[in-house]
Amino acid sequence: MTSAAELPASSGSTFTNNPTIKETHQNDPLRTSTGVYVTVHGHFYQPPRENPYLDAIERQPSAAPFHDWNERIHSECYRPNAFARILNDKGEIMGIVNNYEYLSFNIGPTLMSWLERYDLEVYQRILEADAKSAQRLQGHGNAIAQVYNHIIMPLANERDKYTQIRWGKEDFKSRFGRDPEGMWLAETGVDYPTIEALIAEGIRFIILAPSQAQRCRPLPHKNDPQSEWYEVGGCQIDPTRPYRCYLKPTLKTAASPLSTISSTESIDESVEGLPYIDVFFYDGPISRDMGFTDVTYSSHHLAGRIGSAVRGDHRPAQLISVATDGETFGHHKKGTEKTLAYAFTEEFPDHDWTVTNFAHYLSLNPPTWEVELKPVTAWSCAHGVDRWQDDCGCGGEGGVWHQKWRKPLRNALNWLRDQLIAVYDEYGQQFFQDPWIARDEYIKVMRDRSPANVSRFLSRHQTHKLTAAEQVDALRLLEMQRHALLMFTSCGWFFEELSRPEGTQILRYAARALELAGDVAGVQLEKGFLKRLGLAPSNVEFFKHGGEIYRHLVLTAQVSFKQVAAHYAITSLFNHHRSPETGNLSGQDISCKLHHPRHKRVYCYTANELDYQLQRMGSLTLVVGHLKLVSEITWESEHLVFAVLHLGGWDFHCCIQQFSGRRDYSQLKEKLFAALQQASAAHTILVMTQLFGNETFSLQNLFAEERHRIMRLISQETLTRLDQLYTQTYRENYGVLMAFHRDELEVPQELQVAAEIALGYRCMTKLRSLEQDIAEPQLCWNHIVELEAIATEAKHLRCRLNIAEGKQMLEQLILRSLWQLLHDANGSFATDIQLLERLIDVGYQLNLGISLYRSQELYFSCLHSRIVPVCITSLMNKDDTNQCRQLLKLGQKLAVDVSAILSKLD
Numbered sequence: 001m002t003s004a005a006e007l008p009a010s011s012g013s014t015f016t017n018n019p020t021i022k023e024t025h026q027n028d029p030l031r032t033s034t035g036v037y038v039t040v041h042g043h044f045y046q047p048p049r050e051n052p053y054l055d056a057i058e059r060q061p062s063a064a065p066f067h068d069w070n071e072r073i074h075s076e077c078y079r080p081n082a083f084a085r086i087l088n089d090k091g092e093i094m095g096i097v098n099n100y101e102y103l104s105f106n107i108g109p110t111l112m113s114w115l116e117r118y119d120l121e122v123y124q125r126i127l128e129a130d131a132k133s134a135q136r137l138q139g140h141g142n143a144i145a146q147v148y149n150h151i152i153m154p155l156a157n158e159r160d161k162y163t164q165i166r167w168g169k170e171d172f173k174s175r176f177g178r179d180p181e182g183m184w185l186a187e188t189g190v191d192y193p194t195i196e197a198l199i200a201e202g203i204r205f206i207i208l209a210p211s212q213a214q215r216c217r218p219l220p221h222k223n224d225p226q227s228e229w230y231e232v233g234g235c236q237i238d239p240t241r242p243y244r245c246y247l248k249p250t251l252k253t254a255a256s257p258l259s260t261i262s263s264t265e266s267i268d269e270s271v272e273g274l275p276y277i278d279v280f281f282y283d284g285p286i287s288r289d290m291g292f293t294d295v296t297y298s299s300h301h302l303a304g305r306i307g308s309a310v311r312g313d314h315r316p317a318q319l320i321s322v323a324t325d326g327e328t329f330g331h332h333k334k335g336t337e338k339t340l341a342y343a344f345t346e347e348f349p350d351h352d353w354t355v356t357n358f359a360h361y362l363s364l365n366p367p368t369w370e371v372e373l374k375p376v377t378a379w380s381c382a383h384g385v386d387r388w389q390d391d392c393g394c395g396g397e398g399g400v401w402h403q404k405w406r407k408p409l410r411n412a413l414n415w416l417r418d419q420l421i422a423v424y425d426e427y428g429q430q431f432f433q434d435p436w437i438a439r440d441e442y443i444k445v446m447r448d449r450s451p452a453n454v455s456r457f458l459s460r461h462q463t464h465k466l467t468a469a470e471q472v473d474a475l476r477l478l479e480m481q482r483h484a485l486l487m488f489t490s491c492g493w494f495f496e497e498l499s500r501p502e503g504t505q506i507l508r509y510a511a512r513a514l515e516l517a518g519d520v521a522g523v524q525l526e527k528g529f530l531k532r533l534g535l536a537p538s539n540v541e542f543f544k545h546g547g548e549i550y551r552h553l554v555l556t557a558q559v560s561f562k563q564v565a566a567h568y569a570i571t572s573l574f575n576h577h578r579s580p581e582t583g584n585l586s587g588q589d590i591s592c593k594l595h596h597p598r599h600k601r602v603y604c605y606t607a608n609e610l611d612y613q614l615q616r617m618g619s620l621t622l623v624v625g626h627l628k629l630v631s632e633i634t635w636e637s638e639h640l641v642f643a644v645l646h647l648g649g650w651d652f653h654c655c656i657q658q659f660s661g662r663r664d665y666s667q668l669k670e671k672l673f674a675a676l677q678q679a680s681a682a683h684t685i686l687v688m689t690q691l692f693g694n695e696t697f698s699l700q701n702l703f704a705e706e707r708h709r710i711m712r713l714i715s716q717e718t719l720t721r722l723d724q725l726y727t728q729t730y731r732e733n734y735g736v737l738m739a740f741h742r743d744e745l746e747v748p749q750e751l752q753v754a755a756e757i758a759l760g761y762r763c764m765t766k767l768r769s770l771e772q773d774i775a776e777p778q779l780c781w782n783h784i785v786e787l788e789a790i791a792t793e794a795k796h797l798r799c800r801l802n803i804a805e806g807k808q809m810l811e812q813l814i815l816r817s818l819w820q821l822l823h824d825a826n827g828s829f830a831t832d833i834q835l836l837e838r839l840i841d842v843g844y845q846l847n848l849g850i851s852l853y854r855s856q857e858l859y860f861s862c863l864h865s866r867i868v869p870v871c872i873t874s875l876m877n878k879d880d881t882n883q884c885r886q887l888l889k890l891g892q893k894l895a896v897d898v899s900a901i902l903s904k905l906d
Contacts, residue, residue: 029354030137033317033364036310037356038348040340041207041282042326043184044078045108045150046070047491047502052483052512053559055604055633057114058704060501065804070114074122077330077337078115082125083857084341092897096860097341100129101136104357105326106146106184109171130176133357140359145172145180145203148443151488152388154191154376155410157417159436160485161197167443169201174447181359182206186490189378189385196247198277205242205278205358207323209379213237213281216371219244220271233374239281240311240318242362243371246274271370278367280358282323283309291324296336299343303351319361320353380494388493395495405498405536409546412532413487413510416525420484420513423521424477431474432461442478449632468635473520475634480516483509497539498546504553507533507546511554516634559703561629561638562656566697568600568607568627569642570652571706573614574713575600603703606630610639611665615673621646622676622684624669626659641665643672643688647681649714652699655692723761730758737797756799763790763801763846767809774813777831784838791845800847807848814839815855822862833886840893856894863891868901881905 027034049057049070057068066072081103086095107115107126115123126143134141147153148167151160165183172180182205183198190208198206216237217229230236237243248271286305289295295305309320330337344355376384386392389410391403428435438461445457458471466474492498492506514526536546543549598609611626623644630637639659646652659665668691675687699707730737733751740747766786773779794801817836821829843850871884885905891898 029317030356030360031364035317036351036353037317037319037361038306038353039104039319039321039356039358039361040102041104041106041321041323041358042329043106043323044111044326045106045146046073046111046114047489047505048110048149048486049501049505051557051559052486052508053557054703059708070111071118073327073331074115074119076334077327079119079122080330080337081326081340082122082129083853084337085856086342086345087338088897090897092892092895092899093856093860094897095341095345096857097345098125098129098132099329099337099340099344100126100142101132102142102344102355103326103340104142104144104321106144107326108146108150109148109168110150112171112175127176134178137356137360138363140181140357140363141176141178142357143172143176143180144182144184144207144358145169146184147186149486149488150186150490151485152187152189152378152385152490153185153194153197154189154378154385155388156488158193158197159421160417160488161194162201163440163485165197165201165203166440167446169203170441170443171447174444181362187378187380187385187388188212189376189388189490190373191376192247192373195245195277195373196275199247199275203277205280205362207280207282207321207358208373209377210235210237210239210281210284212373212377212379213243213279214372214374216243216369219368219370229372235284237281237371238311239283240309240315240320241369242319242358242365242367243279243281243369244271244276244367245279245371245373246271246276248274278362279371279373280319280321282321285309286320287322287324290322291328291332296328296333296339299339299347302339302343303347306348306353307351317365319356319365321358388490401496401539402537403496405538405546406493408532408536409493409498409503412529412536412546413506415532416487416510416513416529417484419523419525419528420480420517423517423523424481427473427520428477429463431463431466431470431477433463434461435477437461439478439481442482445478446482454635472634472636476516476520476636479634480513480520483513483516487513498536499538499540499543499549499553504549507550507554508557511550511558515558519636561640562695563697563701564602564605564607564629565627565638565640565642565656566654567702567706568602568629569623569625569644569654569656570697570699570702571710572609572612572625573621573623573644573646574710602629604632606632613669613673615676617676617679619648620676620679620681620684622672624672626665641668643668643692645681645684645688650699650711652697653685653688654697654701655688655695656697657692723757726754727758727761729754741797752797752799755797756794756801759790759794759797759799760801760803760806763787764803764806766790767806767813771809771813774816777828777835780835781838784835784842787842788845791842791847794846803848806846807850810839810843810846810848810850811852811854814843814850814852815858818855818858822858822866829883830886833890837890837893852894856896859891859894859896863896863898867891871901871905875905 029035029037046069049060049068051058057070060068063069063072066075081099084097084099085093086097088094112123112126115126130141130143145168147164148171149164151164153161153164156164168183169180180203183203185194185206185208188206188208190206190212210232211234213232215229215231215233218224218227220227286295286309289305290302295301306320306322311318325332328336329340348355378385378387381387381392381394383390383392383394387394388406390407393403395403424435424439428438432438441457441461445454454475458466458474462474487506487509489502489506489509491502493503495502497503510529511526514529517523517525530547530550533546533550538545538549543552598612600607600609606629608628608630609625610628612623613625614621614623616622623642623646625642627640627642628637629640640656641659642654642656644652644654671687671691672684675684678684699710702710729751733754737747737751737755740751766783770780770783770787773783793799814836817832817839821832821836840852867884867887870887871881874881874884885902888898888902888905892902
C-alpha cells in the first residue's frame with residue numbers, strides 16, 4: 001500500500017511533456033524568439049447546405065447513415081478533434097486533447113453557425129481552445145477569421161470584397177470575443193485589390209501557398225536602401241520566415257472610394273510609410289504530403305517530415321508551418337486526429353519544438369523580408385483563378401468531362417449581381433440612410449434574428465420610422481443581397497459538373513435572390529438569367545444545360561407560404577393532443593384556442609394557430625383551421641385557411657387558401673363538416689374542391705424530414721404486425737434453425753431473416769422497458785438478464801441485429817447511468833456500478849457496434865477532478881478504498897488507462 005502523497009496529482013492531464021508547461025530552452029520561446037517553431041493550420045470549412053427557404057439542411061441520402069454531410073464530417077472530424085484520444089499500446093485512453101488548443105485554424109462562419117446549432121459542446125470547446133491558446137501564447141489566439149462565405153476574392157467586385165471581409169470579421173468577433181489578427185482567403189485566392197481591402201479593414205496577416213510569391217528581398221534599410229530582389233516564382237520562396245507585402249502604387253489598382261488607404265506615395269524603391277500586410281507561406285511539400293500520403297498516420301513520421309524542413313543555418317528562430325483542409329484530420333484520413341494530439345503534446349516537445357500560431361510567431365519575429373505576389377493566384381488552380389471562371393482543366397473528371405459551363409455560369413451570376421445592385425440602390429434608399437453600410441452591418445442580424453435585435457438594427461439605419469410593410473421590404477432587400485453573395489460561394493465551380501449539389505446550391509441562392517427582387521421591386525429577372533444559364537453546357541445528357549438544371553433541381557426546391565401551411569396542416573394530425581374518445585375539440589375548446597393561439601416553429605417560420613377543429617367519421621378524419629404564418633427572416637406574413645382530409649394510411653387531401661374573414665371562414669367550416677357527415681370521401685373532396693379550387697397538397701408535398709417521420713408512424717402498425725408474424729415463424733421453426741446450424745448447413749434465407757427480425761424486435765422491446773425502468777435496479781437486472789439471453793441466442797444462430805435505434809438507446813443509457821454515478825449517486829453505489837458494468841457488457845454482447853466515446857469523455861473529465869481526490873481522501877483517512885477500486889475498474893472497462901493509479905492503491 002502506498003501513501004496518499006504518492007498518488008498522481010489532481011490535474012487535467014496525465015502528461016508532463018505538455019508544451020504549455022515544458023520549457024525547452026533556457027530562454028522561454030513563448031516570450032523570446034528562440035529555436036524551432038511549428039504551426040499546423042487547419043482550414044475547416046463546409047459549403048453552405050441549407051435550403052434557402054427553410055434555413056435548414058434537409059436530409060442528404062449520400063451521407064447515410066448520417067442525416068447530412070455536415071453531420072457525417074462532424075462525427076468523423078470536428079468532434080474527434082475536440083476530444084482527440086492519446087492511446088497506450090492496449091488501446092486504452094491515456095489522455096484526451098482538444099486539438100484546437102494547438103492547431104492554428106479558421107472555421108468558416110457558415111460551418112460555425114451549424115456547429116452552434118448542432119453540437120453546442122463542441123462549439124464551446126472550439127471557443128475555449130482559442131481562449132486557452134491566447135493565454136499560452138501571449139494573447140494571440142489560434143483562431144483566425146475567414147472571408148464570410150468562401151467567395152473567390154479576385155473575382156468579386158469591390159463592394160463584395162469589403163462586405164465579405166467585414167462580415168467575416170464581425171462573425172469572428174461575436175464568437176471569439178476579439179478582433180481577428182489574420183484572415184483566411186477562400187482557396188487562398190488573392191490579388192492586390194484584395195490585399196488593399198484587407199489592409200483597409202485592419203487584417204494583419206494572411207496565409208498563402210509558396211507558388212503565389214513572385215519575388216522577395218531583404219527589407220531595405222539605411223545601410224542597404226536598394227536590396228537585391230530574388231525571383232521565387234517557381235515555389236522557391238523560403239517558408240520559414242514571415243514576409244511583408246507592401247501596397248505600392250505600381251502593384252495595386254486605383255484607390256478605392258471604399259478604402260481608407262491613400263495611393264499618393266511616390267513610385268520608388270522606398271517602402272517607408274506604405275500600407276502593408278504580412279504574409280506567411282506554408283511549406284508546400286509537407287502540406288501536400290499531409291493531404292496525399294500516409295505521413296499523418298504516425299506522429300513519429302510527421303515529426304520526421306517536419307524535421308527535414310528545419311534549416312541548418314544560424315538563425316535564432318525559424319517557423320515550420322503547414323496548411324491543409326482541416327477535414328484531413330479524421331474525415332479524409334480516419335483517426336489522424338490522434339496523430340495530431342500526440343504530436344502536439346509529446347512528439348514536438350521531445351524535439352524541443354515550440355507549438356505556436358502565426359500571430360504569436362509574428363509578434364516575436366516581425367518580417368525582415370519583403371515579398372511581391374503574382375497578380376492573381378489561388379492554391380488549387382495552376383491557372384490563377386480560372387478554376388472558378390473557365391474550362392481550365394482543374395477539377396476535371398480525369399479529362400472525361402469538360403468544364404465549359406464555368407464561364408457562362410460566372411457570366412450569368414455576374415449579370416444577376418449587377419441587376420440586383422440596381423434594385424438595391426433604387427429601393428434601398430427609400431429605407432436606409434446608406435444602403436451599403438446597412439448591408440455591411442446586416443451580419444449582426446444574421447447572427448441574431450430576435451425581433452428586438454432586428455428592430456434595433458432597422459431603427460439604427462432607417463431613413464424614417466418604417467411601417468410594418470416597409471420593414472418587410474427592407475428585410476427582403478437585405479436578404480436579396482445576402483443571397484446575392486451566397487450565390488458566389490466557390491464550391492459551385494470547384495468540381496467537374498454544374499448539376500452536382502454544390503452547383504445546384506448556388507443556383508438556389510440565385511433563385512431566392514431573384515424572387516426577393518420581384519417581391520420588392522416587381523422586376524422579373526428570371527427570364528434573362530435563364531437565357532444566360534442556357535449557355536452553360538452540362539456533362540449530363542438529361543440536363544443538357546444550366547437552364548434545365550435550374551428548372552429540374554432549383555425551381556422544384558422553392559417553398560411558398562401555402563406549402564408551409566400544408567406542411568403544418570398535415571403534420572398537425574400527428575402532433576396535436578386531442579380527446580382520446582373522439583378526437584374532437586368542443587365548442588368551448590375552440591373558443592379557448594381563439595383567445596390563446598398555439599405557437600409552433602416550422603423551420604424559419606412561426607405558425608400561430610388561431611383556430612383548429614378536427615372531426616372523425618369512420619375511417620375519415622377532417623381538420624379545418626386558421627393559421628397565421630410569419631417568416632422569421634423577412635417578417636412577411638400571411639393568414640391562411642387549411643383543410644385536410646385523411647382517408648387513412650398514406651392518403652391525404654389538403655387544400656389551402658387565403659383567409660378572407662371570419663364569416664367566410666365559419667361558412668367554409670360548416671360546409672366541410674356537413675359534407676363529412678355523409679361519410680363519403682368522394683363527396684368531401686368534391687366540396688373541398690368547390691371551396692378551395694383545384695390546387696391540392698399531399699404527403700409528398702411535406703418537407704422531407706417530417707414526411708419521413710410520418711411515413712414511419714403510419715408504417716409502425718404494419719411493421720409491428722410483421723414483427724409478431726416473424727416472431728411466430730421463428731418460434732415455430734427454432735428447432736429446424738438449430739438443426740441447420742448444428743449440421744453446418746446453409747440456413748434457408750427466409751428462416752434466417754425471420755430469426756434476425758424476431759430477435760431484433762425482442763431486443764428493442766427489452767431496451768424500451770429498460771429505458772423506462774432505469775431508476776428501478778431490480779427491474780433493470782431482469783431486463784439486462786433477458787438482453788444477455790437474446791445476445792447468446794443471436795450468437796448461436798449467427799444473427800446480426802440491425803437495430804440502429806437500439807444502438808443509440810444503449811449508448812444513451814450507459815452515458816446517463818455513468819453521469820448519475822459520478823455526479824448524483826443516490827446511496828446504492830455498489831448496485832449502480834454493477835448495473836453499469838453489466839450494461840456495458842451486454843452492449844458488446846449484442847454486437848450492435850456501440851460507441852462509448854461520450855462515456856469515455858465524461859469519465860476522463862472526472863478522473864482527476866473527482867475520482868483521484870476521492871482516492872486521496874480515502875487513503876488519508878485510512879478508509880476502505882474498495883469504492884475507489886470499483887471506480888477505477890469501471891475506467892478499465894471504458895478503456896481508460898488507470899493502471900498507474902490502481903497500482904498505487906495496492
